[in-house]
Amino acid sequence: MSSSSMALRDMQRDLEAKANDLAKIQKEIAKNHQLRKKYTIQLGENELVLKELDLLEDDANVYKLIGPVLVKQDLAEANANVRKRIEYISAELKRIDATLQDNEGQQNSKREAMMKLQQRLQSIQAGKAKA
Template sequence: MASSPAAVKELQRDLENQANALSKIQKDIAKNHQVRKQYTIQLGENELVLKELELLNENSNVYKLIGPVLVKQDLAEANANVRKRIEYISAELKRLDGTLQDLEDKQNSKKESVLKLQQRIHSLQAGKSKS
């Protein structure tokens, strides 16, 4: 392997590209965590609503907030809506977990390639300084 300045510059350019790709993956992971946090909060809220709905008897009045207006809603319909919402949020959380796992795998791969490039650059520069 030639330890020419051109080879070192090429490796440094590759290193910069890999580091930028790693940075983008880390931003995607942070975004994933943020979205996951929001869904987790929504899931908790909906589970609380479901528990409250289960405490009611069939004759109870249930109201749904639509814009600035409270609209009367059937208890069974409200129950079904909340269950569907919980199901949807749970599916989204599962999807986000899968995406997060993929991103973490990519991040680990990029970290390894960045480390290898750094080692190659150091070894080339060390070889050049001995000449």
């Protein structure tokens, strides 16, 4: 086997590895988009709950669903819990956005590397066809 055909085979293997890496990154991006969607919905729900809590009088009865039971809860405590939840969800959204930005950058660089490798392979194969 000639060294040029071995080099060609190595390049094809490298291209396959890059394609697999790209597929993994794309899966990760899709997973993070789903997670982001879930957190965005939760954030909206919690903001709505907070608006409703803000409308209540200080002596209003507030209940929290724990399993199948409604348990009476202090309005201030309920308010604090919802605010903490909103903080947590907002922090998770920021983290997911940063991860997505990083993944998309990796995806772009993998695509560029694959395109360059494909071009090299094509030019080598075209050169062989002429020979």
